[in-house]
Structure formats: C-alpha cells, structure tokens
Amino acid sequence: MPNFIDRRLNPKDRSLGNRQRFLKRVHDELKRSIRDQVKSDKIADVDAAHGVPVPKRGADEPGFRHSIGSGERDHVLPGNETFSPGDRLKKPEAGGGGGGGRSAGRGEGDDDFVFVLSRDEVLDLFFEDLELPDMVKLNLKETVTYKPHRVGFTTAGTPSNINVGRTMRNSFGRRIALRRPRSTEFEDVVAAIAELEDEEQLSQPQRRRLLQLREELEALERRRKRIAYVDPVDVRFNRFERQPVPNACAVMFCLMDVSASMGEREKDLAKRFFVLLHLFLKRRYERIDIVFIRHTDEAREVDEDTFFFSKQSGGTVVSTALEEMQRVIVDRYPPHIWNIYAAQASDGDNASGDSERCAELLRDELMKRCQYYAYVEIIDERESEIFGSTDNGTSLWRAYRTVDGAVPNFQMARIARPADIYPVFHKLFARHKVVQLRR
Amino acid sequence: MVRQATSTLLFEGSEWNFAMLSRAYEAIEEIAVGEMGLDVYPNQIEIISSEQMLDAYSSIGMPLMYQHWSFGKRFVFENHLYRKGNRGLAYELVINSDPCITYLMEENTMPMQALVIAHASFGHNHFFKNNYLFRQWTDAGAILGYMDFAKKYVAKCEERHGLRAVEEILDSAHALMDQGVFHYRRPPRLSPAKVTERARERLEYEEQTYSDLWRTLPTTDGSTGIEEAEREVLERKKALNLPEENLLYFLEKHSLILEPWQREILRIVRIIAQYFYPQGQTKVMNEGCATFVHYTIINRLFDQGRMSEGAMLELLASHANVVFQPGFSDPRYSGINPYALGFAMMQDIERICTKPTAEDKDWFPDFAGNGDWMGTLIEAWENHRDESFILQYLSPALIRKFRLFNLTDRATDRFCEVASIHDERGYSAVRAALARIYDPGANRPDIEVADVNLLGDRQLRLRHMVKNGQLLEEVNRDATLAHVRRLWGYGVSLEGVDASTGAVLYACPSGEAAA
Structure with missing residues (x-):
C-alpha cells in the first residue's frame, strides 16, 4: 500500500524567493525596458501588470561547452528516405549540421523571453529613484492625527470595550479558587431531595437524610450567592491608547x-x-x-x-x-x-x-x-x-x-x-x- | 456478460478519488511485482497542482532546493511557455529517493493517473533501484535529508554573509557544475586515521628496502637539475592527486582563498551534480523502461477486464503521442525521442526473445529465442547505460524501422557526408555512432587540473583534451574561466591539447589574478 499525500493545499509560491532573486539580477534591464515602453505607450498603462521582455544576456549561465563551429562530429538521424552512403548534403549557412539537434542539457531558446510583472513591481521599478521632497517629512511633525491602538488591558473602561475572554478567564479562576458550588453539584442535591419527596412513606433514616439534604442545599445556595459568578474584580477592558500617526x-x-x-x-x-x-x-x-x-x-x-x-x-x-x-x-x-x-x-x-x-x-x-x-x-x-x-x-x-x-x-x-x-x-x-x- | 465485465472495472469515467487511486495502485502492483517481477522502493505518491508542478520544474525536480536566481529564471521561462500554451506540463515527476516520491498532477484523468502510477512508481522506480549506475553513484535513502540540509545551510549562509556573497559563490559553482562530477571513481573517502596508517606503512617499507648502494651511483652532471625538477613536479602532482578531472572537488579541497562555508557550498553543488550524473547517462533506458512497463501493465489490466475500452483508448492515444518519432525532415523533429527509441528497443528485445528471425539469431545468439523476455530485460536494465545498451541491443530490424543514417560533419567542409545508412554494411557503423552520441565521456568537454605549484606562483593550470578537434565556445569559455579565477584567487590558465597528437591547439594565459 503506497503512501498517498495530498499536497494541493501546500503553499504555492515556492519559487517566489527565486523569482525575486532573478528580478534583482535583471533589474537594470527591466528598468530600461519599462521606461522605453512607458515612453511609447500611454502613461496610464503604467498602472497595470506588464509584460516585459528580458534579454537573456542579463542572466547568462556560462559553462564549458563545445562550439558547433569546430572539429568533426557524427549525427545519427531517423527517417532516411533517399540517401545512400557517400551522398553529400550542403550545410545550411548558419553552420551546424542539417538539424543535428541542439545539444542536450539546458536547451533553452535563444530569444528574449517576456515575463509579466505585477503592478507593484512595475511601479517600484518605475519610481525607484524618485522621492517626495524632503520637506514633507518635516511638515509631518506638525500635521498629526491620532489613531487609537490596542495596548493591553485595563480594569476600568466603557462597557463596549469589555474583553469577554479575559473577564471570563479571571472569573473561572476565582470560582475554582473559592470553591463556588458548580451547577451539577447543586442539581444532584435537588434531584436527591425530589426523589425522597416523591416517596409515599418515609422511613426514619430517610427522613433524616432529607433534612440533611435540605440543609446542604441551603448551604450551597448561600455560598453561591456570596461568591458571584462574575465579580467586578474579574472584569477587564481592552485598553486603547491614542498614538499619533503621520x-x-x-x-x-x-x-x-x-x-x-x-x-x-x-x-x-x-x-x-x-x-x-x-x-x-x-x-x-x-x-x-x-x-x-x-x-x-x-x-x-x-x-x-x-x-x-x-x-x-x-x-x-x-x-x-x-x-x-x-x-x-x-x-x-x-x-x-x-x-x-x-x-x-x-x-x-x-x-x-x-x-x-x-x-x-x-x-x-x-x-x-x-x-x-x-x-x-x-x-x-x-x-x-x-x-x-x-x-x-x-x-x-x-x-x-x-x-x-x-x-x-x-x-x-x-x-x-x-x-x-x-x-x-x-x-x-x-x-x-x-x-x-x-x- | 456486460454486467459482469463492468463489475470488475477498477474505475469508470475520468474523475478520480483516493479510493480509486489506491484500488488501481494495488491492481498495478499485483502485475508489476507479482507477474513481471519488478523490484521497487516503497512508493510515496503525492498529488500536486499545476502551479506546484511549475515550482518543481524550476528547482530541477527536487522537492527541496536552495534558492538561487537561476531557478527563478527557469521558473519564469517555463511559466511563460505554459501560459502561452506552447508547452504542456508533465503528467508526473519522479524522484530517485527511498521512499520513491512520485508527483501526480491533479488535472490528470483517472486512466491517466493509473498510467502514470505504472510508469513512474513502478517503471522508473524499478530502474532507480536496480540500475548499476544509480546503485553505484547515488544514495537514494539519503538524498532528501541531504537536500534539506543543503537548503537550510545555504539559507543560513545568506543570513550570515549576505545574499550577494552567497550568490557569487553559487554562480561560480554552477558554472563548473558539469566539471564537478567524478566520472570514473567515487571520491576517495579515507579517514584521517587510515591516511596516517598508510603513511606509516610506506615509511616502514622504505626502511626495510633501503640499500646504501643506491647512494653511490654516479649521476651525470648536466641532467641532474632537470631530473630533479621533473621529480619535484611528479612528487607535487602525486601529493595533490593530479591530474584531477573534478574541478569543483579540487577547488573545494585546495583553493587557498575560500572560507569554510564557501567550501561547503561548493560541496553541496558538487554532490547535487554527482547525484544527477547517472540520469544524464540513462535517459533512453530509463524512459524506455518506464514506458515499456506502463504499456505492458495497461494491456494486462485491459486483458483482465479491469479497464474499460474507453479508458484503454485514451491511454493508447496518450502513449502514441509519447513515443512519436518524426523523421529528420519533419518540422516537428527535435532530435531522437528517448521515449520512442527506448520503448522500441525494449519491445524489440521482447520480440527477439519470443519470435526471433534468422537475422536476430545471427546478431544476438545469446538471448534470441530464449523465451524469457522479462528476465532478459531486467538484466539489461540492471547492467547497462544508454551507450552500452544501444551498442549491445540495437537490432538491424530496428535500424530499418527508424531508417537511421549516420552523417559526418566536419566544420571545415561545406557539406555533410552520409557515412552509412540502414543497410547490411551500415548496421554496425550506425549502431556504434548512435551509441557514441549517448556517451557522455565523448561529448562533454574533457577538462582537468593539470598542475599547480602551491609553493611557487600558485598558478592553476587547466588542460582541455580536445577530441575530434572540437574546441570550446570562446565567450562561454572566458566567462567560465573568470569564475574559476574567482574561486581559485590566483592565476588560472587553460590549454587545449589535442588528445591524439598531444599538440597544443590553443592557450588562454592566466589573466590578472581575480580580486
């Protein structure tokens, strides 16, 4: 039995890092070609995703490779129709045998390839070395607005800011610590009393038991009243602080x-x-x-x-x-x-x-x-x-x-x-x- | 009758689900292991989407890979072709690991999933586990763990030394990737203890065989200096284990300027190159084996009545596309299709084993008509790579079927000459020529470290053994040499020497030492 794994929900953009590295590599070429496009096209088109041609020379991967234009080699080709040994075939001008097949390995096309940049990538490249005048930053100090930010909790505040989770957690802890009777305990006693009361004839020990239970119920009731379910000390409010934002x-x-x-x-x-x-x-x-x-x-x-x-x-x-x-x-x-x-x-x-x-x-x-x-x-x-x-x-x-x-x-x-x-x-x-x- | 036939079907229609996959897998396993006798690693089958397939493409098929811009470039390129509709994606991707991981595309139909499981999880898997090259050179159990280490290590280096520094090292290492492989031996793995042990033994031997007489032999005055120098060079080469074909290994071990982390990165690139070394040499056999296995299995499933005629037709159409081989003059021609050649050869072996002609008996006396085609194939898969496989098993019947012919191409001539065709006189020559094309040793530029004097000028002397006058592309050569200089730190020179005559054909003097 094989191990089946469904990977479809795994994150998709595993190549994102590689793509960014590549973008960085061909950065200058990209910038030039975007500017050329913008100069010729409508400027409004800057604000969209763009297909940008990347010349391959921007990202060459060199290696020792045989040049096609030297030496002697053999080709074996399928589909012979008319040739006999000794026939001579004229070579095409551009060198290389008659379809000798591209060398294996990294067989990529020689043309530029176009790839699509997102709107943000285009704008980043386009406005890269531009800046709003510095004065803006100085000016920002005087034009301040405030925006409330959440910062922790407080014991006082408006009811609309109650943090229910926090409050209930506190109340729960306090109830456990002070041994507030739980509703199940309470119900058990009530049920036992009801059962005894339903009996037609109560024997002596049963009567004693009934009295005892009633006392117990009373004690539980008292305790429950004394120890509130939610006490004011439990209540927590979300705290907001006004922070200045530019x-x-x-x-x-x-x-x-x-x-x-x-x-x-x-x-x-x-x-x-x-x-x-x-x-x-x-x-x-x-x-x-x-x-x-x-x-x-x-x-x-x-x-x-x-x-x-x-x-x-x-x-x-x-x-x-x-x-x-x-x-x-x-x-x-x-x-x-x-x-x-x-x-x-x-x-x-x-x-x-x-x-x-x-x-x-x-x-x-x-x-x-x-x-x-x-x-x-x-x-x-x-x-x-x-x-x-x-x-x-x-x-x-x-x-x-x-x-x-x-x-x-x-x-x-x-x-x-x-x-x-x-x-x-x-x-x-x-x-x-x-x-x-x-x- | 019809009702009964449908009840045995493994699946109906084109939608798939995991229950069906698992049912199909079991039926296929029964045939592959039970009937054909394949021996496979445990399988792990993963379903991925097309985006994930593109991701996997760009990192040369590995599920884990360190980050580098060249993978991004490949991704962008593949993505572009795919989006334009120029190229479809593979139906599957399989990794030589233990357990063997197969990726299936979610877009495949159920019959396709069955085909792909047979093809990858059994065909390729059997080949990976049994072929001698893979057994000798790769470590299927450890590769995933190693890639995980490599990825984390490179990421850590990027954090510590900066993206740029790491990228430079990786660029240089990638340029030398093809020269980063041991072709003839596994790297020596001596422990330091063993090395000292050996040195001690040698010293002992020298002491035992010492004879004072040798000292008294007269030397001729003039040649002393030269002999001395020659001996010195020999000593030096022996100490460095020169000549060394694996440039990356040499640089990793002996470069004087590299930091430890840089050496480790060279090592990572080298190990990955070594891992892929067998795959380049067994393309025809590997694909042929997988295609033959899936073809046999789906036919068997159909015969057992476990697959409907509709599904069978779909699979046969897809199979026919895969093994299509256009002639050289066809506009669709782009080299010999390894699937087509491999599959045809496997089928041909089956034919020779079961229904040999007189010619076959002549050419293949040791297995023609032996009836055990599966055994013959399994043995072939185990013990050959493309070159030797073609040299041994390509039959005249198949040469005729493909109408293969051999063309000689000299750069100095303005024409190509037809050397031999598919006739009585040509069979052996065509077969040998085709086999040579699949011999990586003959086609890869043969470059080795010839000499270096670590105590003198530290110039790294590389030698290119030029075979058949095939020189290197100059632009690429100079760019690559610049990378070698970056890794070596001192002068690097390259010399092209004709392999047969020993004449020096060209020389790139050591440029300025790289900064």
Whole structure:
C-alpha cells in the first residue's frame, strides 16, 4: 500500500524567493525596458501588470561547452528516405549540421523571453529613484492625527470595550479558587431531595437524610450567592491608547489652461503628466483627493471628464485658477490636516499684467500652504529649440522664474514631446534636494 | 456478460478519488511485482497542482532546493511557455529517493493517473533501484535529508554573509557544475586515521628496502637539475592527486582563498551534480523502461477486464503521442525521442526473445529465442547505460524501422557526408555512432587540473583534451574561466591539447589574478 499525500493545499509560491532573486539580477534591464515602453505607450498603462521582455544576456549561465563551429562530429538521424552512403548534403549557412539537434542539457531558446510583472513591481521599478521632497517629512511633525491602538488591558473602561475572554478567564479562576458550588453539584442535591419527596412513606433514616439534604442545599445556595459568578474584580477592558500617526491624506490640485490656444496635443501632454503625478502620490498616501480646476478667463472646479475632454473658448487669465484653488483650500482642505500638492499645466499664454499677479499670489499665499507646486509649460517642439533652457520665454514663465528663486518647494519645467514627460517628472522629484522648512 | 465485465472495472469515467487511486495502485502492483517481477522502493505518491508542478520544474525536480536566481529564471521561462500554451506540463515527476516520491498532477484523468502510477512508481522506480549506475553513484535513502540540509545551510549562509556573497559563490559553482562530477571513481573517502596508517606503512617499507648502494651511483652532471625538477613536479602532482578531472572537488579541497562555508557550498553543488550524473547517462533506458512497463501493465489490466475500452483508448492515444518519432525532415523533429527509441528497443528485445528471425539469431545468439523476455530485460536494465545498451541491443530490424543514417560533419567542409545508412554494411557503423552520441565521456568537454605549484606562483593550470578537434565556445569559455579565477584567487590558465597528437591547439594565459 503506497503512501498517498495530498499536497494541493501546500503553499504555492515556492519559487517566489527565486523569482525575486532573478528580478534583482535583471533589474537594470527591466528598468530600461519599462521606461522605453512607458515612453511609447500611454502613461496610464503604467498602472497595470506588464509584460516585459528580458534579454537573456542579463542572466547568462556560462559553462564549458563545445562550439558547433569546430572539429568533426557524427549525427545519427531517423527517417532516411533517399540517401545512400557517400551522398553529400550542403550545410545550411548558419553552420551546424542539417538539424543535428541542439545539444542536450539546458536547451533553452535563444530569444528574449517576456515575463509579466505585477503592478507593484512595475511601479517600484518605475519610481525607484524618485522621492517626495524632503520637506514633507518635516511638515509631518506638525500635521498629526491620532489613531487609537490596542495596548493591553485595563480594569476600568466603557462597557463596549469589555474583553469577554479575559473577564471570563479571571472569573473561572476565582470560582475554582473559592470553591463556588458548580451547577451539577447543586442539581444532584435537588434531584436527591425530589426523589425522597416523591416517596409515599418515609422511613426514619430517610427522613433524616432529607433534612440533611435540605440543609446542604441551603448551604450551597448561600455560598453561591456570596461568591458571584462574575465579580467586578474579574472584569477587564481592552485598553486603547491614542498614538499619533503621520498624516496620510493628500490632495492634489490639477490646474490647466483650457483656452483656445491649448490644442489636443497640449492637453494630452498635460494629462500624461497629471496621471504620472497621481500614480506617484498614490503610492505614498493612503487616501488622495484630486481637485481639477480648469480656467480660461475664469476658473471653475470640474470633474475629470470635463477637465480633460470638454472644450471651452475664451481668453486666458491664469490668476483666476490660483484664486479658485485658494478658495477650495480654505473651504475643504485645511493645510494642517492635508498635504497639498499642485501641478499646473499651461502653454504660457496669459493676459498682460496677470502673470505678475500670479507670481505674487503664489509667493504670498499659496506657497505657504502647499507642500509642493510644479509648473509645467507645454511648448511647441520648435519653441523648445529656440528657448532651450534659457530663462527667456512666455510672460508666465518669466514671472514664475521669480517665484522659483524665492521659494524652495516650487519647481518648473518645459515639455515639448511625450518623451520629455518622464525625464521632466524625474527631474522634478529627483531624490537629492534638501529644502528648508517652510515658515 | 456486460454486467459482469463492468463489475470488475477498477474505475469508470475520468474523475478520480483516493479510493480509486489506491484500488488501481494495488491492481498495478499485483502485475508489476507479482507477474513481471519488478523490484521497487516503497512508493510515496503525492498529488500536486499545476502551479506546484511549475515550482518543481524550476528547482530541477527536487522537492527541496536552495534558492538561487537561476531557478527563478527557469521558473519564469517555463511559466511563460505554459501560459502561452506552447508547452504542456508533465503528467508526473519522479524522484530517485527511498521512499520513491512520485508527483501526480491533479488535472490528470483517472486512466491517466493509473498510467502514470505504472510508469513512474513502478517503471522508473524499478530502474532507480536496480540500475548499476544509480546503485553505484547515488544514495537514494539519503538524498532528501541531504537536500534539506543543503537548503537550510545555504539559507543560513545568506543570513550570515549576505545574499550577494552567497550568490557569487553559487554562480561560480554552477558554472563548473558539469566539471564537478567524478566520472570514473567515487571520491576517495579515507579517514584521517587510515591516511596516517598508510603513511606509516610506506615509511616502514622504505626502511626495510633501503640499500646504501643506491647512494653511490654516479649521476651525470648536466641532467641532474632537470631530473630533479621533473621529480619535484611528479612528487607535487602525486601529493595533490593530479591530474584531477573534478574541478569543483579540487577547488573545494585546495583553493587557498575560500572560507569554510564557501567550501561547503561548493560541496553541496558538487554532490547535487554527482547525484544527477547517472540520469544524464540513462535517459533512453530509463524512459524506455518506464514506458515499456506502463504499456505492458495497461494491456494486462485491459486483458483482465479491469479497464474499460474507453479508458484503454485514451491511454493508447496518450502513449502514441509519447513515443512519436518524426523523421529528420519533419518540422516537428527535435532530435531522437528517448521515449520512442527506448520503448522500441525494449519491445524489440521482447520480440527477439519470443519470435526471433534468422537475422536476430545471427546478431544476438545469446538471448534470441530464449523465451524469457522479462528476465532478459531486467538484466539489461540492471547492467547497462544508454551507450552500452544501444551498442549491445540495437537490432538491424530496428535500424530499418527508424531508417537511421549516420552523417559526418566536419566544420571545415561545406557539406555533410552520409557515412552509412540502414543497410547490411551500415548496421554496425550506425549502431556504434548512435551509441557514441549517448556517451557522455565523448561529448562533454574533457577538462582537468593539470598542475599547480602551491609553493611557487600558485598558478592553476587547466588542460582541455580536445577530441575530434572540437574546441570550446570562446565567450562561454572566458566567462567560465573568470569564475574559476574567482574561486581559485590566483592565476588560472587553460590549454587545449589535442588528445591524439598531444599538440597544443590553443592557450588562454592566466589573466590578472581575480580580486
């Protein structure tokens, strides 16, 4: 009789450790290929499981092996139809005999193979060397919320926190120690009495026995009353302590110019940037709100679809958006509870004289409330050649330069092509800045 | 009549449960042990899911294995092929251990489970227990315990010395895995007491045979120095037991830079390589034996009326797939199928024993027509490996059936030449050529430690005996040499020497000593 063992319920992922080691090994290759994919694909796809091709060279296993291109060897093949001894067969160009068979052993294909990374693995690789600005950590100290944590037991508390298990254990121990009569003992005596009482004629010893039993019952009853089943000394409550937790809420403001000068291309670039930022923040915070504010010459808070897809025409007054943002912050997102991030996308056009007002608003009001503010200017490819990285540019760009100099947690960059988005994003959040605590 | 037939069936339909498995197992055991006379280790049958099968694949089939990225790579690769539907999974996996562990997939139908039990738990199991290579080289009773130790040991090293350090050692050891096997002898296992005993005996012998006369022999002046040097080299080689074919063993014992834990890891890799050494040499026989056993058993079960026609048809279809051998020009061709060749040879032996032709009597006088096919097979399974088995038992009838032909391929020529085919003149040549292909000694690069002067420059001199002009792939060779340097710590050089002429064909000088 064999020994049958059902292993189906054993843990499945026995290879997980090996897989992680392999991932680590081909880490750089993976990262490169994810970036390439993201550059060409839609950015939104980052947020999903991914098939990533891994070149085999990332994980070679060398060994002493015979090379096919040297020496003399024999092949034995099945299925001869027409050959006779002495026939000569031309070799295929790539060397090797006519299907001489791959050498045995580790016969793996020579091609790259694709393997699927989970969403978390993709994002880990993707955001690996990015970091929220350090200032966040400083700021966390002031924005504290409390969350009750269980810490042991207490003898006082509200009834809703009674720990029944603990309480009953204490009561049980006390009942044993003080020899509280058990209900079975009690019932035995009652039953014996009932039996005697049922008798028609009681003999003398039986009568004595009845009396004795009644006394015993009384004693038990007294003892049971004296020693309570559950005594106040038994009761235990779960103890909670309020522990400060770092603020885990963030709100992200997306500000975009939707005036006529922003075409489909510009909006698409802006959208990709916003999506990336959203993904990035989502990894750091439990809960994240997004507020979409679009503006022409007046600003309004809208939902996502309207923000990205509906059209509107009109002039451009950027400061209206900043004012709207300020209003929303005051209304709903008090800065001592919320981490506030903002990203603004625009083509840089603005009504004359308004840019200075924007810069002033940022410097004096918004930047004191915001964790971080990124301004992304979407420009033509031709323009990017002209401006390069100079300070010259649109009126908004020039005005914001003054903010950039004065406030540390303000960043700005230009985007001309989809391929720029990731590098710019990378630059904005690169892990090295040491910024000062805001006052 | 029909009613009676159904009542003797072991199972009906395709669903299985443990009661059915156990009933089928007993019926199969009755035939395998009772009628065929197989001799097997006790069986342990484990049911696993497809994910677990993939897991088992990636750790070269062992139920316990230390962790290394290369297993992860294999897993990812297999998983990818499986998910894309390019490749199915094996129905079973069997481990050469005592008790013999067989993994069955839960997806198999009941008839398949019966087939697989016959194939693995009796066919392979008998082969593992009786074949001389397995008996000589592997220790079925101890392997699971050893793997458990290996896994824990490597994990402990990772904890203590860091993942990276352990990974480096394992990488290097894996690169030399094929050179980490004793091919001709078991490693010497002398206890220190025995070694001192031997040294004492030798000293005694020298004292007894000492003659003062030898000292007075005149020496020719010029050659003294050379002779002295030669003698020194010989002494040195003798002390280190050189030349040594097992590079991993040599490095483990004599490398000057390795820590004890690193030596232990080399030893683990070496022991695993040694454990798998017989399996590479008996692929055709092992699979042939198992396939023949399952084929015989299911036919017997059917004859006994214990299996329905439907189940039999399913099994025959599956069996036919397993032993399918396409011709060389077929797009499905990927080398000779060991199941097909092995099974055909076993069946052929049965035919020769029972219904020999005149030709068979000519070729196999010692067993043609002896009637005892099972005895002949059992003896063959016990005493051969693929190479010798083919050389001895491949019959002309089978060469004709497979239409085998032999092709000579010289790298310098632009053509291959048909050397011999399945005709009267060609049988022996084809058979010998096929046998050579299964000879690991002829196909594995023959690399040995030639010399090293531990007191001098400590350069490790490796020698590659080049057979038939087959050189090494250069990229791989240099990468592997880098691994040897890492383990040796000083210079390592490799020299290719033609095995027949002794001429030096190439040389890789010792590069910089590895850091």
